[in-house]
Amino acid sequence: EVQLVESGGGLVQPGASLKLSCVASGFTFSDYWMSWVRQTPGKTMEWIGDIKYDGSYTNYAPSLKNRFTISRDNAKSTLYLQMSNVRSEDTATYYCTLNNYGWFAYWGQGTLVTVSS
Amino acid sequence: DIQMTQSPASLSASPEEIVTITCQASQDIGNWLAWYQQKPGKSPQLLIYSATSLADGIPSRFSGSRSGTQYSLKISRLQVEDTGIYYCLQRYSNPYTFGAGTKLELK
Numbered sequence: 001e002v003q004l005v006e007s008g009g010g011l012v013q014p015g016a017s018l019k020l021s022c023v024a025s026g027f028t029f030s031d032y033w034m035s036w037v038r039q040t041p042g043k044t045m046e047w048i049g050d051i052k053y054d055g056s057y058t059n060y061a062p063s064l065k066n067r068f069t070i071s072r073d074n075a076k077s078t079l080y081l082q083m084s085n086v087r088s089e090d091t092a093t094y095y096c097t098l099n100n101y102g103w104f105a106y107w108g109q110g111t112l113v114t115v116s117s
Numbered sequence: 118d119i120q121m122t123q124s125p126a127s128l129s130a131s132p133e134e135i136v137t138i139t140c141q142a143s144q145d146i147g148n149w150l151a152w153y154q155q156k157p158g159k160s161p162q163l164l165i166y167s168a169t170s171l172a173d174g175i176p177s178r179f180s181g182s183r184s185g186t187q188y189s190l191k192i193s194r195l196q197v198e199d200t201g202i203y204y205c206l207q208r209y210s211n212p213y214t215f216g217a218g219t220k221l222e223l224k
Contacts, residue, residue: 043202043218044215044217044218045161045204045206045215045218046215047206047212047213047215059211061211061212061213062211062212095160095161101166102149103151103163103166103167103208104151104153104161104206105166105172106163107161107162108160109160110160
Protein backbone atom coordinates (compact mmCIF):
# COMPACT_ATOMS: atom_id res chain seq x y z
CA GLU A 1 0.00 0.00 0.00
CA VAL A 2 1.34 3.41 -0.99
CA GLN A 3 1.95 5.66 1.99
CA LEU A 4 3.19 9.25 1.94
CA VAL A 5 3.69 10.93 5.29
CA GLU A 6 4.52 14.63 5.39
CA SER A 7 6.02 16.41 8.36
CA GLY A 8 7.76 19.62 9.29
CA GLY A 9 4.85 22.04 9.20
CA GLY A 10 3.94 24.44 11.97
CA LEU A 11 3.87 28.10 12.87
CA VAL A 12 6.66 30.10 11.29
CA GLN A 13 7.41 33.82 11.21
CA PRO A 14 7.44 35.83 7.99
CA GLY A 15 10.87 35.82 6.38
CA ALA A 16 11.93 32.56 7.99
CA SER A 17 12.87 29.26 6.35
CA LEU A 18 11.26 25.88 6.75
CA LYS A 19 11.96 22.39 5.41
CA LEU A 20 9.17 19.91 4.89
CA SER A 21 9.71 16.17 4.55
CA CYS A 22 7.67 13.38 3.01
CA VAL A 23 8.54 9.78 3.83
CA ALA A 24 7.35 7.28 1.26
CA SER A 25 6.64 3.56 1.60
CA GLY A 26 4.80 0.81 -0.22
CA PHE A 27 6.46 1.41 -3.58
CA THR A 28 9.93 1.78 -5.10
CA PHE A 29 10.49 5.46 -4.39
CA SER A 30 13.45 5.80 -6.76
CA ASP A 31 11.27 4.78 -9.73
CA TYR A 32 8.83 7.68 -9.54
CA TRP A 33 8.66 11.38 -10.16
CA MET A 34 7.25 13.19 -7.14
CA SER A 35 5.59 16.55 -6.64
CA TRP A 36 4.48 19.07 -4.03
CA VAL A 37 1.05 20.68 -4.14
CA ARG A 38 -0.44 23.07 -1.62
CA GLN A 39 -3.96 24.00 -0.59
CA THR A 40 -4.79 27.32 1.00
CA PRO A 41 -7.25 27.67 3.88
CA GLY A 42 -9.76 28.88 1.28
CA LYS A 43 -9.31 25.52 -0.53
CA THR A 44 -7.44 26.88 -3.54
CA MET A 45 -5.05 24.27 -4.95
CA GLU A 46 -1.62 25.24 -6.29
CA TRP A 47 1.06 23.11 -7.90
CA ILE A 48 4.53 23.87 -6.51
CA GLY A 49 6.87 21.65 -8.49
CA ASP A 50 8.05 18.22 -9.64
CA ILE A 51 11.25 16.26 -9.23
CA LYS A 52 12.50 13.47 -11.46
CA TYR A 53 12.90 9.97 -10.03
CA ASP A 54 16.72 10.33 -9.74
CA GLY A 55 16.66 13.93 -8.56
CA SER A 56 18.47 15.16 -11.66
CA TYR A 57 15.67 17.48 -12.82
CA THR A 58 13.22 19.77 -11.13
CA ASN A 59 10.39 21.87 -12.50
CA TYR A 60 8.75 24.68 -10.53
CA ALA A 61 5.85 27.06 -10.71
CA PRO A 62 7.49 30.33 -11.84
CA SER A 63 5.91 32.28 -8.97
CA LEU A 64 7.66 30.04 -6.40
CA LYS A 65 10.92 28.94 -8.00
CA ASN A 66 13.01 31.67 -6.41
CA ARG A 67 12.01 30.69 -2.86
CA PHE A 68 11.17 26.97 -2.93
CA THR A 69 13.51 24.04 -3.61
CA ILE A 70 12.52 20.41 -4.05
CA SER A 71 14.99 17.62 -3.39
CA ARG A 72 14.96 13.93 -2.57
CA ASP A 73 17.02 11.25 -0.87
CA ASN A 74 16.25 7.96 -2.56
CA ALA A 75 18.24 6.00 0.03
CA LYS A 76 15.84 7.30 2.67
CA SER A 77 12.72 7.26 0.43
CA THR A 78 12.21 10.86 1.41
CA LEU A 79 11.11 13.93 -0.50
CA TYR A 80 11.86 17.45 0.73
CA LEU A 81 10.56 20.95 0.21
CA GLN A 82 12.82 23.77 1.35
CA MET A 83 10.90 27.01 1.76
CA SER A 84 12.70 30.31 2.26
CA ASN A 85 11.62 33.87 3.00
CA VAL A 86 8.10 32.65 3.72
CA ARG A 87 5.16 35.03 3.47
CA SER A 88 1.64 35.04 4.86
CA GLU A 89 0.34 33.83 1.49
CA ASP A 90 2.39 30.65 1.92
CA THR A 91 0.00 29.61 4.68
CA ALA A 92 -1.42 26.33 3.40
CA THR A 93 -1.53 22.58 3.76
CA TYR A 94 1.35 21.07 1.82
CA TYR A 95 0.92 17.72 0.13
CA CYS A 96 3.49 15.46 -1.46
CA THR A 97 2.29 13.33 -4.34
CA LEU A 98 3.46 10.26 -6.23
CA ASN A 99 3.27 10.86 -9.95
CA ASN A 100 2.15 8.15 -12.31
CA TYR A 101 2.51 9.05 -16.00
CA GLY A 102 2.42 12.70 -15.02
CA TRP A 103 -0.65 12.55 -12.81
CA PHE A 104 -0.76 13.13 -9.06
CA ALA A 105 -1.86 9.59 -8.40
CA TYR A 106 -1.36 9.35 -4.63
CA TRP A 107 -1.34 12.08 -2.00
CA GLY A 108 -0.07 12.25 1.54
CA GLN A 109 -2.22 13.49 4.41
CA GLY A 110 -0.61 16.92 4.24
CA THR A 111 1.23 19.13 6.70
CA LEU A 112 -0.06 22.56 7.69
CA VAL A 113 2.23 25.57 7.48
CA THR A 114 1.04 28.78 9.11
CA VAL A 115 3.03 31.94 8.47
CA SER A 116 2.34 34.56 11.09
CA SER A 117 4.15 36.85 13.50
CA ASP B 118 -0.78 30.71 -17.63
CA ILE B 119 -3.66 28.42 -18.59
CA GLN B 120 -6.84 29.29 -16.72
CA MET B 121 -9.23 26.52 -15.74
CA THR B 122 -12.74 27.90 -15.23
CA GLN B 123 -14.73 25.40 -13.23
CA SER B 124 -18.49 25.44 -12.76
CA PRO B 125 -20.65 25.39 -10.83
CA ALA B 126 -18.94 26.57 -7.65
CA SER B 127 -21.41 24.58 -5.58
CA LEU B 128 -24.06 22.01 -6.17
CA SER B 129 -26.72 20.30 -4.11
CA ALA B 130 -28.28 17.09 -5.37
CA SER B 131 -30.20 14.09 -4.13
CA PRO B 132 -29.02 10.48 -3.97
CA GLU B 133 -29.42 8.61 -7.26
CA GLU B 134 -29.38 11.84 -9.29
CA ILE B 135 -26.90 12.55 -12.05
CA VAL B 136 -24.65 15.62 -11.82
CA THR B 137 -22.15 17.17 -14.21
CA ILE B 138 -19.24 19.46 -13.38
CA THR B 139 -17.36 21.28 -16.11
CA CYS B 140 -13.97 22.90 -16.61
CA GLN B 141 -13.24 25.26 -19.46
CA ALA B 142 -9.59 25.61 -20.40
CA SER B 143 -8.37 29.00 -21.65
CA GLN B 144 -6.44 27.28 -24.44
CA ASP B 145 -5.93 23.86 -25.95
CA ILE B 146 -4.66 21.32 -23.42
CA GLY B 147 -5.39 18.17 -25.39
CA ASN B 148 -6.25 15.35 -23.01
CA TRP B 149 -3.97 16.63 -20.25
CA LEU B 150 -6.77 16.94 -17.75
CA ALA B 151 -7.56 15.13 -14.52
CA TRP B 152 -10.37 15.21 -11.97
CA TYR B 153 -9.90 14.89 -8.23
CA GLN B 154 -12.30 14.33 -5.36
CA GLN B 155 -11.56 15.65 -1.90
CA LYS B 156 -13.83 14.32 0.82
CA PRO B 157 -14.19 16.42 3.99
CA GLY B 158 -11.01 16.30 6.07
CA LYS B 159 -9.21 14.06 3.57
CA SER B 160 -6.57 14.39 0.89
CA PRO B 161 -7.54 14.63 -2.78
CA GLN B 162 -8.02 11.40 -4.70
CA LEU B 163 -7.52 10.90 -8.42
CA LEU B 164 -10.78 10.02 -10.19
CA ILE B 165 -10.14 10.57 -13.90
CA TYR B 166 -6.92 11.15 -15.85
CA SER B 167 -6.19 11.91 -19.48
CA ALA B 168 -9.69 13.48 -19.63
CA THR B 169 -11.59 10.20 -19.88
CA SER B 170 -9.64 7.36 -18.18
CA LEU B 171 -10.97 6.03 -14.88
CA ALA B 172 -8.35 5.73 -12.13
CA ASP B 173 -7.83 2.42 -10.35
CA GLY B 174 -10.51 1.54 -7.83
CA ILE B 175 -12.87 4.33 -8.86
CA PRO B 176 -16.50 3.30 -9.43
CA SER B 177 -17.78 3.39 -12.99
CA ARG B 178 -20.43 5.90 -11.85
CA PHE B 179 -17.72 8.48 -12.47
CA SER B 180 -16.91 9.37 -16.05
CA GLY B 181 -15.03 12.09 -17.91
CA SER B 182 -15.54 13.59 -21.32
CA ARG B 183 -14.10 16.28 -23.53
CA SER B 184 -15.50 18.61 -26.16
CA GLY B 185 -12.79 20.87 -27.53
CA THR B 186 -11.46 22.81 -24.55
CA GLN B 187 -14.42 21.98 -22.32
CA TYR B 188 -14.11 19.03 -19.99
CA SER B 189 -16.84 17.39 -17.95
CA LEU B 190 -17.07 15.07 -14.99
CA LYS B 191 -20.32 13.16 -14.73
CA ILE B 192 -21.37 11.38 -11.58
CA SER B 193 -24.25 8.97 -12.04
CA ARG B 194 -26.40 7.49 -9.28
CA LEU B 195 -25.12 9.91 -6.66
CA GLN B 196 -24.37 8.44 -3.27
CA VAL B 197 -23.99 10.10 0.11
CA GLU B 198 -20.24 9.36 0.13
CA ASP B 199 -19.80 11.50 -3.01
CA THR B 200 -20.00 14.61 -0.84
CA GLY B 201 -16.89 16.73 -1.17
CA ILE B 202 -15.00 19.15 -3.36
CA TYR B 203 -14.13 18.26 -6.94
CA TYR B 204 -11.21 19.81 -8.79
CA CYS B 205 -9.97 19.69 -12.34
CA LEU B 206 -6.24 19.94 -13.11
CA GLN B 207 -4.40 20.67 -16.34
CA ARG B 208 -0.98 19.11 -16.81
CA TYR B 209 -0.35 20.46 -20.29
CA SER B 210 1.95 23.35 -19.51
CA ASN B 211 3.81 24.94 -16.62
CA PRO B 212 2.42 26.25 -14.37
CA TYR B 213 0.03 23.34 -13.98
CA THR B 214 -3.24 24.78 -12.77
CA PHE B 215 -6.32 23.62 -10.92
CA GLY B 216 -9.90 24.75 -11.23
CA ALA B 217 -11.35 26.61 -8.25
CA GLY B 218 -13.34 23.57 -7.17
CA THR B 219 -16.96 22.49 -7.03
CA LYS B 220 -18.47 21.77 -3.64
CA LEU B 221 -20.97 18.94 -3.93
CA GLU B 222 -23.51 18.44 -1.18
CA LEU B 223 -26.03 15.66 -0.96
CA LYS B 224 -29.53 16.56 0.11
